[in-house]
Amino acid sequence: MRAVDAIMECLKAEGVDVVFGYPGGANLPTYDAFYDAGIHHVLVRHEAGAGHAAEGYAKATGKVGVAFGTSGPGATNLVTPIMDAMMDSVPVVFFTGQVRTELLGTDGFQEADTIGITMPAVKHSFLITDPREIPRTIHEAFHIAGTGRPGPVVVDLPMDLTKADIPYEPVTDVQLPGYQPRTAGNAKQIRQAARALAAARRPVFYTGGGVISAGAHEALRDLVRDGGFPITSTLMGLGAYPAPDPQWLGMLGMHGTRAANYAVDEADLLVAIGCRFDDRVTGKLSEFAPRAKYIHIDVDPAEISKNIPAHIPIVGDAKLILPKLLEEYRTLDADKSRMDAWWQRIHTWQDRHPLTYEPGENGEIKPQQVIQAIYNVTGGEAIISSDVGQHQMWAAQYFHYPEPRRWINSGGLGTMGFGLPAAIGAQMGMPDMLNVVVTGDGSIQMNIQELATIRQEGIPVKVVILNNGYLGMVRQWQELFWNERYSSVDMQTFGGEEAFPDFVKLADAYGIRGLRLTESASLEDDLRAAFEAEGPAFIDVRVTRDEKVYPMIAPGEAARNMVG
Amino acid sequence: MVDTNELLSLDDLHAAGSVRSGRKHVLSVLVENKPGVLTRVSGLFTRRGFNIDTLSVGPTDDERISRITLTLDGASQPIDQVTKQLHKLINVLKIKDLQPSETVARELALFKVSCDPQTRSEIRELAEVFRGKIVDIGKKSIIAEITGERSKIEAFEKLVRPYGLVEMIRTGEVAISRGREET
CATH class of the missing domain: 3.30.70.260 (ACT domain)
Structure with missing residues (x-):
């Protein structure tokens, strides 16, 4: 069998039905195999689009995403999605073409040292040196990407090797002696955690994307509801616990709610699950939850005590650990009234500091209002893919995620241009869900070429641009911290005839319905109509130009000193 | 607890x-x-x-x-x-x-030292004390090979430096645990 046909067989054996990619010289053999392999290949318009689409697919479905690119520039264009997948622990296998083996290291045409370039950005990578290794390597790649703490795996395929004739036997076992992700969780530690929980008077659950990766949201909900605990989550963890909910405090961190941040600040016990104490969450590290003891549950032992020392570390799979923790906790018959005063204090913060904004003047649309309108129109039943910037924070604050895998964004790396291709992947993975992209006038222009992919594939995503004509988050920081010296943030997308590009005309050029919304009063109805109409929509919503994301923990500040 | x-x-x-x-x-x-x-x-x-x-x-x-x-x-x-x-x-x-x-650690080092007919024998004697070997002798230089723990190598370096240490190459330590158990 041709090695490339074996690759197709391996993909099918892994349950892959859709991949995202871009052909080129070095992966011509692979694309010849795609011709009649019966795997849906989505032709993107830039390899970064393929990588982010594979991430979106993985985030929406929980399955391993797959992206293909050619050698050299194809591979280097994939570097950003690879790093993005690394930072957010997204299971994606990236297949890169490579020059034929005799040209390796000779600066051949379209040669790049893909393994070397991507090494600090991958969970693992493979350079194929023997074509007979290809099937086993592919299954190892999927296994590594999808298990333990998920992450990106690169498989670099020299062209000549993919043309080889190899004996193909289905591989049913993977042998990775150096890779044994621990899963069960130490029983003694779990018991200790239960006792600490039962003793705590001011506990807070702080959960991250790891809960969603582990599929542990049901177990989390059981534990939090049973114990009557307050819960907040990181940007990446939204939806694991349903919002809105009486026990849900909203997101924490730089643009989290005051209730969440103050609760963490005063907590006596922090239960951190599948999260990594990122600087956008903690603010000034030494002042983060200064009175708290820490239970830290994570499948990656290197995360535990990395930034803040844990008192009760539990290494393992949250999906297995949380039910045991609940079981142990129940045997202790803890008195819920021990948290009465704590809940009262939390309710005071919630009443005093709800998320809010001033309504727009003279019919002007406020960006937060757009997110609220999207929430009202969809009833929360949508997958929201976001880009990076102010709109991302508003989408995290004002849309309430009732389920996991409904909120798809680039959290760790903060990759502008992520949203549109990610939504392509999400839609391919979840074809029956309404998919909405929340983006900005800056971010959308970073991978806008993927509108062509949307048109070609007939993908009905609804793209909502919060257009304020600025790189809003950078502008916000320049206003607040750099003496209002607005350097290189005016995108010229706002205004009348002179604004460019004209997003409506641009959509039209791609054969996609474009709309411009400027009226606050009819915003919700206009969005509803656009969402209900068949096919994709590209919606330019003109919003207040100088609106800022609040509340905010200024960089390097403590949570209790939030402003706005 | x-x-x-x-x-x-x-x-x-x-x-x-x-x-x-x-x-x-x-x-x-x-x-x-x-x-x-x-x-x-x-x-x-x-x-x-x-x-x-x-x-x-x-x-x-x-x-x-x-x-x-x-x-x-x-x-x-x-x-x-x-x-x-x-x-x-x-x-x-x-x-x-x-x-x-609980560890036996060893490093190998080669020292190239300037010498004249008189200092040549002094350096040889030093190497002998350190149970080292002379592996090359030239008119103006001599190469000594020393094996041992880092402290021994550093001690030898200190002693020969005044003669004019032309260069020194060290392998870095290799180590193995004592006793029957595997490292």
């Missing part, structure tokens, strides 16, 4: 944080003998800002497995972070943080 169903007083909890041990560490790392493994190991140190003091790589009795011995300063970096990160590499099979008291 006693393992009972009693509530745990939060005041009794002590954090197990990243440890800066303050001492030198010899890490013996068994890795799969595959292309790029050394790059992965050394790259991991680079991007976490950890500094490797010495590093040596060689085959083991199993041709599929190599051993990397590296030393680093536990005072300047939290050692547990290093070992946890190393464990995450797919090609790393086993890591042992060797305790100095």
